[in-house]
Amino acid sequence: MMPVDFHFREKIPVGILGATGAVGQKFVQLLSSHPWFCVKALAASERSAGKSYREAVNWLMPAPLSIEMGNMPVLPCVPNLPCSIVFSALDASVAGEIEKSFAEAGYIVISNSRNFRTDPAVPLLIPEINIAHLDLLHYQPFGKGKIVTNPNCSVCGLALSLKPLDDQFGVEEVHVVTMQAISGAGYPGVASLDILDNVIPFISGEEEKVENEPLKIFGVLKDKAIENRTIKISAHCNRVPVSDGHLECVSVKLKGNPSREEIIECWNQFSALPQAWRLPMAPVRPLHYFHDEAYPQAKRHRELDKGMGVAIGRLRKCPLMDFKYVILSHNTIRGAAGGTILIAETMVKKGFVYW
Numbered sequence: 001m002m003p004v005d006f007h008f009r010e011k012i013p014v015g016i017l018g019a020t021g022a023v024g025q026k027f028v029q030l031l032s033s034h035p036w037f038c039v040k041a042l043a044a045s046e047r048s049a050g051k052s053y054r055e056a057v058n059w060l061m062p063a064p065l066s067i068e069m070g071n072m073p074v075l076p077c078v079p080n081l082p083c084s085i086v087f088s089a090l091d092a093s094v095a096g097e098i099e100k101s102f103a104e105a106g107y108i109v110i111s112n113s114r115n116f117r118t119d120p121a122v123p124l125l126i127p128e129i130n131i132a133h134l135d136l137l138h139y140q141p142f143g144k145g146k147i148v149t150n151p152n153c154s155v156c157g158l159a160l161s162l163k164p165l166d167d168q169f170g171v172e173e174v175h176v177v178t179m180q181a182i183s184g185a186g187y188p189g190v191a192s193l194d195i196l197d198n199v200i201p202f203i204s205g206e207e208e209k210v211e212n213e214p215l216k217i218f219g220v221l222k223d224k225a226i227e228n229r230t231i232k233i234s235a236h237c238n239r240v241p242v243s244d245g246h247l248e249c250v251s252v253k254l255k256g257n258p259s260r261e262e263i264i265e266c267w268n269q270f271s272a273l274p275q276a277w278r279l280p281m282a283p284v285r286p287l288h289y290f291h292d293e294a295y296p297q298a299k300r301h302r303e304l305d306k307g308m309g310v311a312i313g314r315l316r317k318c319p320l321m322d323f324k325y326v327i328l329s330h331n332t333i334r335g336a337a338g339g340t341i342l343i344a345e346t347m348v349k350k351g352f353v354y355w
Contacts, residue, residue, distance in 0.1 A: 012037050014344075015082075016089065020053075034341070041082055042074050049074050053072045088111035107145050108145065124213060127279075137352060146352070158248055160286055174214075174250065178235065180206070180237060182243060199239070207235040244332060246329055246331045268287065290311060301328050
């Protein structure tokens with residue numbers, strides 16, 4: 001399907017499922033002034049349904065909740081919302097059934113939840129990497145509706161850093177140690193007495209996601225299915241007392257034999273269709289290499305390029321593999337709401353969205 005050119009007479013109506021949670025609130029924040037999308041429905045649990053959004057939400061975002069959004073009624077998560085696209089920030093315990101019901105009712109569901117990420121009929125999308133996987137939407141079993149997912153928040157930054165290396169030199173093996181912000185656990189998240197003055201070396205299910213999701217993302221669409229890559233990935237995942245921003249220490253074995261300078265140039269020159277199309281949520285540059293030996297840092301670099309850019313630093317030779325480096329990405333923007341909105345923009349540009 002070819003990209004479409006368009007001019008908006010009216011914004012596209014969208015809804016948010018799980019709107020009162022931490023990621024749901026980030027969707028509200030990012031969509032409240034979006035040039036293409038207009039929030040027409042906020043949906044949440046039965047406990048919140050019937051209240052105004054202001055009454056139902058414990059607002060955590062740094063900017064004040066707008067009067068317009070605050071006055072919107074919270075609706076139940078049933079497929080009768082006044083929109084054609086829903087962004088899902090639902091907890092995984094309920095997301096599967098609800099998202100499927102919306103898709104079967106004809107909605108386009110773009111989900112931040114994990115439930116359909118491994119479904120062979122559902123794209124696991126990072127628009128700078130695998131737009132071609134959207135062609136799976138032609139073969140989905142949901143009737144007129146569709147489901148697309150974004151990856152785990154740690155996978156987003158890791159996969160983006162690996163993409164140009166894989167294109168240019170070929171990636172064979174990856175070892176990654178993540179230091180993940182507390183916002184990745186949602187709200188109320190990790191108890192303060194557990195995380196203050198502490199690092200927790202376990203996040204349930206996280207290492208399996210980091211080791212497996214990139215294989216689907218870097219896979220090739222063949223015969224109406226994705227053929228996963230065979231890259232070997234080993235992950236250690238840790239929760240650290242940082243508010244936002246996932247830091248990851250990566251070692252990589254490459255098929256080629258590039259120099260340090262060639263790798264840095266490869267990162268700095270990396271660009272893809274979202275940048276060429278100047279999509280509203282797309283960073284101008286997906287990857288930024290910093291030469292300061294103490295960079296990247298969460299406090300300094302998590303908001304890079306609207307929170308959608310990935311900061312990279314400390315590239316050096318690895319005595320076990322070929323090279324090692326550090327990356328930093330914003331887990332609730334690039335790794336959650338922002339990345340999911342970028343998927344929706346990509347689907348509009350590719351002609352998968354009608355309104």
